[in-house]
Structures are given as C-alpha cells and as structure tokens.
Amino acid sequence: MDGKLYDGVTAHPHDVRVKAADGRIELSQATGWSDSVEGNLLKRMDAPAGTLRLGRTDISGWRLMLPAEAEVELAGLLGKHERYGRWIDRFGLGPALAIGAVVTASVVAIGYIAPHWIAPHVPMSWERNVGTAIVGDFGTIRCRDAKGQKALEDLVERVAPGATRGPDAIKVAALNVPIFNAAALPGGYIVVFKPAITETDSDALAGVLAHEIAHVRRRHVTEAMIREFGIGALIRLFAGGVGANAEQIVALSYTRDNEAQADSDAIAMLKRAGISPKPTAALFDRLSKLDVKAPGFSSEFLQSHPLSDKRARKFAASFDPHASYSPALSRDDQDALFDVCRKSKASLTAF
Amino acid sequence: MDSHQEWAAAGDDRAIRFTGNWREYLPIAATNALLIICTLGVYRFWATARQRRYLWSRTQIIDDTLEWTGTGKEMFIGFLIVIAILAPFFLFIQFLFPALVARGKLDAAGGILFLFYIALIYLGGFARFRALRYRLSRTYWHGIRGGSDDPGWNYGGEYLGRYALTIITMFIMFPWATTRLWNSRWNAMSFGPLQFRASLNAQGLKARWALVYAAPIVAMIAAFGLIAALGIGFKPASGPNPTLGGVFLVIILLIYVAIPLATLHWYAKFFRRAADETKLGNLEFGFDATTLQWLGLFLGNLLLAVVTLGFGLTYWGYRNWAFMVRHLHVYGTVDLADMTQSKTHAPREAEGFADAFDVGAI
Numbered sequence: 001m002d003g004k005l006y007d008g009v010t011a012h013p014h015d016v017r018v019k020a021a022d023g024r025i026e027l028s029q030a031t032g033w034s035d036s037v038e039g040n041l042l043k044r045m046d047a048p049a050g051t052l053r054l055g056r057t058d059i060s061g062w063r064l065m066l067p068a069e070a071e072v073e074l075a076g077l078l079g080k081h082e083r084y085g086r087w088i089d090r091f092g093l094g095p096a097l098a099i100g101a102v103v104t105a106s107v108v109a110i111g112y113i114a115p116h117w118i119a120p121h122v123p124m125s126w127e128r129n130v131g132t133a134i135v136g137d138f139g140t141i142r143c144r145d146a147k148g149q150k151a152l153e154d155l156v157e158r159v160a161p162g163a164t165r166g167p168d169a170i171k172v173a174a175l176n177v178p179i180f181n182a183a184a185l186p187g188g189y190i191v192v193f194k195p196a197i198t199e200t201d202s203d204a205l206a207g208v209l210a211h212e213i214a215h216v217r218r219r220h221v222t223e224a225m226i227r228e229f230g231i232g233a234l235i236r237l238f239a240g241g242v243g244a245n246a247e248q249i250v251a252l253s254y255t256r257d258n259e260a261q262a263d264s265d266a267i268a269m270l271k272r273a274g275i276s277p278k279p280t281a282a283l284f285d286r287l288s289k290l291d292v293k294a295p296g297f298s299s300e301f302l303q304s305h306p307l308s309d310k311r312a313r314k315f316a317a318s319f320d321p322h323a324s325y326s327p328a329l330s331r332d333d334q335d336a337l338f339d340v341c342r343k344s345k346a347s348l349t350a351f
Numbered sequence: 352m353d354s355h356q357e358w359a360a361a362g363d364d365r366a367i368r369f370t371g372n373w374r375e376y377l378p379i380a381a382t383n384a385l386l387i388i389c390t391l392g393v394y395r396f397w398a399t400a401r402q403r404r405y406l407w408s409r410t411q412i413i414d415d416t417l418e419w420t421g422t423g424k425e426m427f428i429g430f431l432i433v434i435a436i437l438a439p440f441f442l443f444i445q446f447l448f449p450a451l452v453a454r455g456k457l458d459a460a461g462g463i464l465f466l467f468y469i470a471l472i473y474l475g476g477f478a479r480f481r482a483l484r485y486r487l488s489r490t491y492w493h494g495i496r497g498g499s500d501d502p503g504w505n506y507g508g509e510y511l512g513r514y515a516l517t518i519i520t521m522f523i524m525f526p527w528a529t530t531r532l533w534n535s536r537w538n539a540m541s542f543g544p545l546q547f548r549a550s551l552n553a554q555g556l557k558a559r560w561a562l563v564y565a566a567p568i569v570a571m572i573a574a575f576g577l578i579a580a581l582g583i584g585f586k587p588a589s590g591p592n593p594t595l596g597g598v599f600l601v602i603i604l605l606i607y608v609a610i611p612l613a614t615l616h617w618y619a620k621f622f623r624r625a626a627d628e629t630k631l632g633n634l635e636f637g638f639d640a641t642t643l644q645w646l647g648l649f650l651g652n653l654l655l656a657v658v659t660l661g662f663g664l665t666y667w668g669y670r671n672w673a674f675m676v677r678h679l680h681v682y683g684t685v686d687l688a689d690m691t692q693s694k695t696h697a698p699r700e701a702e703g704f705a706d707a708f709d710v711g712a713i
Contacts (some may be wrong), residue, residue: 006494011543011690013415013493045418046408048370053418060420061494061692084382085397085423093382100389107391134446139455234391237434 001070003027008061020067020073026063031347039077053076111231112255119223124168127222131187140344142280143174143194149341152192155202158328159210159269160217170216172209176344180287182208184215186225194341195289200283202337206273206328207266207280209313220258263311269316275326281315288312369676370416371409372685373666379405380665385690390652395422396430406672412681420496421489439712440470469511476510477503482535487540488697493687497542526553526617533625543690545632551625559620563613570609590596626679648674661682685688 005027007016013284019026023170025042028034037056045051045063052070056062064076088096143149149216153164156172163170172190180195190212197205215221254262329337364387383398399406400423432490451460481502513528524591530551537549619642626638655663 008494009692011493011495011685011687013687034616045420046404048416050410055420061491063418063491063494084386084401085394088386088394088397093386097385100386100394104389104391134450134453135455136450138453141455298458 001066001073003064003066003070005065006061006063008063015151016064019066020077021174023077024062025074026297035197037298042078042081044078044081107234108231112227115223115226115230116255117186119219119228121217122222122226127225128187130225130315131185131189135189138173138175138191141175141177143176143335143341143344145340145343147336148174148338148342150331151195151337152340154330155206155331155337156190156213159206159266159273159275160213166198170213174340180336182212184221186210186221187214191217197340198338199278202329202334203275203279203327204283205337206275207277207283208269210269211262211265214262215254215258215268218258218261218265220254220262223258226263252264267315271318271320271323273328274324274326277315279316279317281312284312284315285309340344355619362372366681367679368411368640369409369678371406371669371672371673372409373669374665375409376669377403380669384662390488393425393427396426398421399426403670406474406669407490410672410676413685415493417666418491418492419489421485438461440578449685473507473511476514476532477507477509480539483540484537488693488695491698492542492689494692495690496693496697497540497541498693498697500695501539503539506535507540525558526621529621530556530625531611533629537629540693541693542631543693545634545690547629548624548630549629551628554623556617556620559613559617561616562608566609567605570605589713604656610645615645619645632679633683634683634685635680638678639680640674640678643677644674 001018003016003018003306005016006012007014014029016027016029016176019028021036023039024036025039026034026036041056041058042054043057045053045055047065050068052066052074054064054066071078080089084093084096090096091099152172154172156163156170160170162170168188170188170190172192174192174194174197177193179193179194180199181193182191182196190209192209196208200208223318266280267277270280288311327334357567379401383394387398400419400421403419404420407417410417444463448460448463448467451457451463480501484499484501484503487499490497505713510532513524513532517524530553534549537547540547541706614667619640622640623638626636629636646669650665652663655666657663657669
C-alpha cells in the first residue's frame with residue numbers, strides 16, 4: 001500500500017510503499033531507498049477518520065500516514081490503541097470508573113472520619129506548640145484591661161471550674177475586632193471579639209464560652225486542623241490550583257456533629273453552674289434572624305457556628321422553671337468585662 | 352523525489368480550518384468528566400491531553416493537521432514537581448501570616464503579604480511563558496515541532512516590572528504593558544528553524560482602553576436616565592426608599608455590564624492587532640473575531656453550561672479552541688524542505704507552573 005512519510009528531520013513529505021512483514025513494516029521508494037521498522041516501536045497517533053497515523057517511540061516527529069484500510073493489515077503489529085491513558089486502559093473504562101468511585105469515596109470518607117479518631121491521641125502539648133506559634137500574645141489587638149480580663153476568666157471558671165488552671169489550661173482573650181464572633185483556636189486558646197462582649201449580657205456570653213470550651217475539651221479544634229491539612233489540602237490541590245488558594249488562611253470548620261455535641265456540653269455546663277440558658281437561646285435566636293434579614297452582618301460568626309432556630313430552641317428547652325438560677329457575673333464584674341477593650345487603641349477592621 | 356516545494360497558504364480556501372464536530376467530541380467530553388469526578392480530580396491531566404489530542408488533530412493547516420504529543424503523565428509529574436517546590440513556601444506563608452496578625456504585628460503581616468503578591472505576579476508571568484513554550488514543544492506539524500531555549504526567568508521579571516508600572520499608574524499603562532509582553536513572549540518562541548517575530552505596539556489600542564475608563568460614566572448616565580424615565584427617582588423618602596432599587600441598578604450595570612463589555616471590546620481589537628503583527632518565517636497571521644463574536648462565544652458558553660446543568664462546561668475548551676481556529680488566518684508560504692526539526696530543548700516540567708497558578712487556558 002502507498003503511504004506518506006515525514007522523517008522528523010524536515011517537514012517534507014515522502015511518498016513511500018509500505019509492506020507488513022513478520023513483526024516489522026518495510027518502507028521503500030522508487031529511488032531505491034528502503035527502511036524497516038520494528039512493530040514494537042510503532043504507536044498510533046490521533047487522526048481524523050479515514051486515516052491511520054503512526055509514530056515511532058524512538059524518533060520524535062517520524063510519521064507514517066496510511067489509508068484507514070491499512071489498520072486491518074497492520075492489526076497484528078500495532079498494540080492496543082491507548083484511549084484513556086494507560087492506567088485507565090489497563091482496567092477498561094467501566095471497571096476503572098467503579099474502582100475510582102470506590103477509592104475516591106473511601107479516601108473522602110477516611111479523610112473526614114479519621115481525624116475524629118486521631119484527634120484525641122494527639123498530645124495536648126503538641127497542639128499547644130502549634131497554637132502558641134500561630135497565636136502568640138495577640139499584640140496590640142488584645143484588650144488588656146486587668147479587671148476585665150479577670151472577669152472574663154471568672155466567667156470561664158464559673159461555667160467550667162478549674163478550666164483556666166493546670167497544664168492544659170484554657171487561655172481566654174478579648175480582642176478588639178469589630179466583628180461579632182468567638183472562636184476556639186489550636187492550643188486551648190479561646191478568643192472573644194469585642195461585640196460579643198458589649199452587645200450581649202454575661203449570661204449569654206457564658207453560653208457562648210461554654211460552647212467554645214466544649215470544642216477545646218472534645219478536641220474538635222485538633223480534629224478540624226487534621227481534617228484541614230489532610231483531606232482539605234488534597235481536595236484543593238487537585239480541584240484547583242494552589243495559587244488560587246494561596247491567600248486562604250487556615251480556615252477551621254467543625255462538623256455538624258461536633259457543633260451539636262458542643263451545644264449539649266454547653267447546656268450541661270450552664271445547668272451545673274446554675275446559669276439560665278434563656279439568654280443564650282435569645283442570642284442565638286436573635287443571630288439566626290439577623291442571618292435571614294441582613295446577610296453579611298456577623299457572617300463570620302454564622303460561618304463558624306451555623307445557627308438555626310433549632311439550636312436556639314434546644315437551649316430554651318433546657319430551661320428548668322423550678323431551678324434557681326443566678327447571674328453569671330456580679331454587677332461589678334459585668335461592668336469590668338464590658339470595659340475590657342476600653343483602653344486598647346488598635347482595632348482590626350479587615351485583613 | 353521532489354526536494355523543494357512551496358505551499359501557497361493564501362487564497363480562497365482557508366489555510367487553517369477546524370474540522371471537528373461536537374458529536375464526535377461527545378464521548379471524549381463525557382468520559383473525561385466521569386473520570387475526573389471518580390479520581391478526585393487526578394485524571395484532569397489525562398483529560399487535558401485527550402482533549403488537546405482531539406482538537407489539534409482536527410485542526411488542518413494547509414495540507415495536514417496539527418498533532419498534540421504531550422501526555423497526561425508528564426503533565427501530572429510536572430504538576431507534582433511544581434507542588435513540591437512551592438508547597439513549603441505556601442505553607443510557610445500560611446502559618447506566618449496569621450501568626451503575625453495574631454501578634455498584632457500588622458505592618459509586618461502587610462509587608463509579608465506584599466512580598467507574597469510580588470512573588471505571585473512574578474511566578475504568574477513565568478508560568479505563562481513556560482506554558483506557551485511547553486505547548487509549542489508538544490505541537491507537531493509535518494513532523495516538526497516548536498519550542499524555545501529561553502527558560503523564561505527574565506520574562507517573569509519583565510512581567511512583574513511592566514504590571515507593577517501598570518498598577519502604579521491606575522492601569523493607564525495596561526495596553527503598553529500587554530503589547531510589549533506579547534512581543535517578548537513570542538519573540539522567544541520558534542517553530543522548526545523559524546523564529547516568531549512580533550512587533551505589536553499600543554497604537555490603535557489606546558482609544559479602546561480609554562473607553563474602559565469612560566464606560567462606568569456612560570453606564571451611570573444611562574442608568575440614571577433609566578431611573579428618571581421609570582419615575583422611581585428622587586421622591587421625598589416616605590416608607591421604603593425607592594431610590595435604593597435605582598442605585599442597585601446602577602451598580603449592577605456598572606460592574607456586570609459596562610466594564611466587562613468595554614474590556615472585551617479592547618481585547619477583541621488586541622487579538623486582531625496581535626495576530627497582524629506576529630510572523631513566522633514567510634507566514635503572516637490574521638484574526639477577525641469582533642467584540643460581538645467574542646460576546647457570543649462567552650454567552651454561548653454560559654448558556655450551554657446552564658441549560659445542560661453543568662455538563663456544558665466540558666465543551667468550553669472545545670468551543671474556545673474552535674472559535675480561535677475559525678477566526679485565525681494564515682497567509683504566505685512555507686518551504687517544507689528548509690523546515691528542519693526544532694533544535695530547542697524540550698521542557699520536561701510540562702505545565703506545572705501554569706497549572707499551579709491557574710493560568711492555563713485550554
């Protein structure tokens with residue numbers, strides 16, 4: 001049969017006669033030139049219907065174009081056509097899809113579940129090192145009024161006696177940041193932003209703090225961190241470029257189960273401390289309504305703590321009309337706490 | 352044997368044609384999408400290779416098609432290499448930045464962020480150059496490939512410098528920067544023994560760039576005219592404020608219509624001029640897509656994705672490539688006997704950098 005040959009040296013096409021002979025193809029020209037190529041050096045290239053296009057694995061640019069009928073004659077010489085990539089072709093499309101689906105589902109499942117089992121076994125001292133490296137002392141954005149700080153620590157002690165002492169002590173700090181938020185950070189740090197102090201009463205703040213303390217004690221923070229650096233990084237790596245995600249600061253998020261558990265713990269803590277859960281319920285109720293009415297406002301808090309009427313109701317339902325509740329803080333301590341950020345000048349607006 | 356032959360590339364018959372059709376591409380699009388989903392995205396490198404093999408092989412130039420010889424494996428490995436180089440750097444910044452913010456060292460955090468963006472712009476330019484170089488080195492025609500021996504480090508620096516000036520001058524210098532960078536990029540590239548020659552300048556592009564600045568003003572006048580015509584304008588505020596809806600309308604018109612449209616209008620001319628001013632040996636190029644045709648492409652892409660509930664996304668690369676080929680013209684002659692194999696070094700890291708910085712097109 002007749003074919004056209006590019007030798008890979010120049011762009012000039014040569015007319016050649018092609019013959020298949022045991023394990024090889026033999027090329028010849030009227031001028032007397034001839035050549036033979038071993039079948040295992042040949043590979044099929046993509047070409048429009050009606051042509052068979054062959055390349056060589058040892059000479060880049062070498063191409064032999066033949067009519068499509070040549071396929072039958074050369075069938076024995078040419079291996080299987082690479083279709084989806086060799087690692088997929090090995091199994092075939094159907095099985096590869098099935099295997100891929102199972103492996104992917106397992107990786108994702110393990111990536112989400114495993115941190116829950118690993119987290120409790122991570123020594124607190126390791127986490128503390130990470131936390132301290134990231135958090136430091138908060139510099140000028142920390143509210144440093146001594147009386148206010150004492151009141152804040154008293155509030156933590158009130159809901160979780162002994163929590164601010166010992167090697168695994170919880171360190172609580174008020175930050176002069178104008179966003180309604182509170183968060184648990186790696187290493188047992190809990191931060192409360194200014195509006196969460198000035199726009200609530202201390203009973204509701206006790207509920208919020210109890211919730212964050214639960215996150216720390218249940219190792220939810222560690223869990224979220226492992227998840228973020230494990231499966232989170234893996235997914236972002238292949239789903240998009242690292243460049244696009246480079247600006248993203250480590251965003252910790254808890255699972256729904258973790259949130260529910262922290263709520264239950266918080267309710268139990270409030271009960272033991274004799275603090276009414278109603279102000280916390282009212283706060284959550286207020287925030288969940290804000291969420292609907294004004295998207296954007298306090299969205300930071302809502303992102304890390306998805307609020308719903310259900311959560312507010314859960315706190316409200318734990319109110320016991322026969323119990324005797326007392327305020328979380330004395331009048332003086334409430335005032336001191338309210339003023340905790342009064343003297344700090346630096347304020348973080350956006351970063 | 353005839354050893355010397357010249358091909359007239361001009362004439363009634365277009366020298367460059369796209370011969371693919373969407374039905375023929377459907378099995379590739381469908382299986383690519385499925386495999387990408389089932390492999391957590393890892394397959395996307397092989398998907399890209401398959402897509403390009405199809406598109407290149409359905410692009411006829413004069414008497415033969417293009418050929419894509421890049422593989423999914425080399426792109427995957429290239430990506431892993433780049434990640435291995437960049438990951439420590441990104442991780443370090445990821446820890447350093449919040450650590451500085453948490454310590455209240457906002458100036459230092461800002462400085463780090465500034466340096467980070469500088470590095471990002473530099474590497475972005477470098478990535479763009481390397482992607483073009485890689486693509487040419489894997490593109491064959493008549494058994495001959497393209498490439499470049501320039502590693503692109505200097506181009507990254509030039510890219511950073513020109514765009515820094517652009518930003519400092521509130522983007523007034525943008526046409527100047529973009530056209531000069533086009534030249535620097537293409538002048539470093541070759542195909543076979545032939546060097547690309549680009550001599551694009553901002554001439555004829557400045558007026559359209561000025562329009563990008565004028566567009567918001569025109570849109571604002573149009574929007575207020577519309578509000579006045581609808582009679583929802585400046586009534587004394589009683590009850591819910593009716594002007595709020597009007598202001599909203601203005602913002603929407605500005606952000607989503609006027610500025611992108613003016614920018615597209617600029618790019619349409621940029622590509623026409625760029626093709627006119629770029630040459631390869633005795634070959635000259637032309638590009639004839641108008642702003643409306645570009646708009647048609649993008650709106651078509653969006654519509655396709657919406658109507659097919661997302662599956663249409665798999666056709667964006669196909670549609671974009673077909674659009675480029677259909678509007679591209681090639682004129683002149685090419686001497687096949689003198690067109691010898693490229694001696695440029697074939698890069699091995701594939702498009703890792705472009706991938707990592709998300710600047711890859713098709």
